[in-house]
Amino acid sequence: MSAVDPTGTPGCEYQAIDIEAYGLEAFKSPPTIRSSNGELNIVLDVRYGTYEIAGCLVHVRSYNGQPVGPTLRLKPGDTLNMTIRNLLPPDPDPMPEDSNTPHHFNTTNLHTHGLNVDPDGISDNVLRKMAPGADYQVRVEIPEDHAPGTFWYHPHLHGSTAMQVSSGMGGALIIEGGLDEVPEIAAAREQTFMFQQIPYDDNGEIEDFEGLMGGKNWIGKLKRHATINGQLVPVITMRPGEVRRWRFIHGGAKVALMIQLEGHKLYEIATDGIALGKCDAWETVVLQSGYRSDVLVKANPLEPGQESAEYWLRNEDYIEKGVSKPGEDSREYLAKIVVTGPPLDMALPCGQGQLAGLVPFAPITDDEIEGTQEVVFNLVKTGEDQFKFMVNGKAFGEGGVRKLKLGSADEWTVSTDIESLAVRHPFHIHVNPFQMTRLDPDGNPEIVWKDTLIIEAGTPQTLRMRYVRYTGRFVLHCHFLDHEDLGMMQIVEILE
Ligand SMILES: [Cu+2]
Structure with missing residues (x-):
């Protein structure tokens, strides 16, 4: 399209948006799908959607042709059964020699961001590939004692994550209970x-x-x-x-x-x-x-x-x-x-x-800590407009699987390498959340649990994590998703 119309499509110009003209309509929630009898069964289409944003008719990858996926509501103990129908056209590009070159924007998979669920098989397995032209089953069993809360789902395939999430492929995933039952x-x-x-x-x-x-x-x-x-x-x-x-x-x-x-x-x-x-x-x-x-x-x-x-x-x-x-x-x-x-x-x-x-988790005490883990995000300039994105000096796929022991807890230090290009990176790890200390609005330290945390250049963060319930392979990475596709990701493996 851009080859025949270099001046762009009317309505999609790079200019300030008039919210009076295009916004200010009554708030709408995405469609909500609730589990029943312990299951939530859903077919999610991955396809191009055409819809309007601020007067521009966009044509982008989507869930169900919409700017945002449906909200999924489950209870602890439920099973999420998804059929992902990948209706995108075939990938036009061959697999690049370097997997840290963004690629295969029409191949997808599914991540349940923040859930403590099995990272293997057809569960929350971000190492799976779902190529265009086929249906794929995802089955995520939510443990009976899973923490209630606000989570979300989105694609997470190395090479196409940033493209797909940026295009709007994501939806809320709510585990009910806990705070929801406080009368107020x-x-x-x-x-x-x-x-x-x-x-x-x-x-x-x-x-x-x-x-x-x-x-x-x-x-x-x-x-x-x-x-x-x-x-x-x-x-x-x-x-x-x-x-x-x-x-x-x-x-x-x-x-x-x-x-x-x-x-x-x-x-x-x-x-x-x-x-x-x-x-x-x-x-x-x-x-x-x-x-x-x-x-x-x-x-x-x-x-x-x-x-x-x-x-x-x-x-x-x-x-x-x-x-x-x-x-x-x-x-x-x-x-x-x-x-x-x-x-x-x-x-x-x-x-x-x-x-x-x-609070669904007991604080991780000094006594519980068995070891230490270090994560350093490195961003190195390798040439004119060329950069290498790494974790602990290695780009994704260059090795360096981080091994952790089920049932143990470690203290983690996460930083960005200020010897290279000192920029901030949000740290995210799958499967188990971490404990950190922050200042509350009164300036007093408080313990909070998170799964994603911005790491400012020159300000290392100390976190604590315990590895519960699941063995298997998953990832930690920078949640600037373009950085992730470019290599700022590492495999983590929890072993018995
Ligand atoms: Cu980053």
Whole structure:
């Protein structure tokens, strides 16, 4: 298409998006599919979808032809049975000599991000390949005592991960229970936000890997706008005093979201799906690619005589970087909250100790630590515009399987190599989450559980991880998914 139409398709130009013209419609949730009788059976089509984003008719790889996959809701003990029908055309490219050259954008697989499930066989096996033109079964057994929370699914095949996830292939995967049963939270309406950053070109396509590279491209050249469940700046209507539970998922490729709701605190109750055991009242919740955050929000009362009030859910990052100016570039705006109607007096479960019993894991104590693990992300310039992406000095496939012992726990140090190109990389590991210490909004240290964590250059992070339930091979990697396809990934193997 681009060969015959070098000027692009009308509506898809690289220009600031008018949210008044293309956004501000009522918030829509993706279709939701619930398990019943212990099973959730779903057919997921992997195919090109054609749909509109901000006046551009995009034509990109998708789940079911939609900008976001269906939300899957299961309970601990359930089985997720998926049939992945890969309806994409055959891969036109031969297998490259170096597997760290992005390739085979039409071959896929499936990862359940954040779940503690079997990484082998037809379960959460990211080493599987699902070539176009066939159906594939995925069967994920969720353990009876799995932590409830907000997780997500997306493709994870080395070579095509960034292309497919950037194109919008991802959906929420919710394990019910835990926080959901706290009376104040059960009473609150729940909404799931899949944040995406779809980097379509001026033809509405995503075919060029280079176009995915770098946050600068997204912010600078493309001028695209983050979407929520495929919508541009949706409108959420709440009653004064109403409490909502929002499940935030950063299903985007790259650029951080620094989320604020004007005039309101965001009461974080879970990080990467895992209950915090308290409410952290933040001004700003930072989401990096792959992160989740569950927050409660309580709508402000109206002033006497006031009929409604409007508040923007904003991305502070765009204002700080000076790329978005109110009234000119709308990218700071993520959603609009309209508070109207008769008041409600809903409670937040944020008093002393109300959520304390809900943390699903015991802290990993000093006594439990058996050994140490070190992860270093290296990004080395190898020539003009050529880089090598590595973990501990080795690109993916160059060897270096990390072996861990089932039932043990280690302390991990994760850093980025500042001798090479010092950039930040989000660390993500499959199968088992990790414990880390962060500062809460009052500046006091608190233990949280996560599966994805940004590692700033020059700031190593110390994490603790215990390896439970499953042996087998899986991966750790940088969750800038282009970096992953380019080699910043390592095989991990848990042995008896
Ligand atoms: Cu990286």
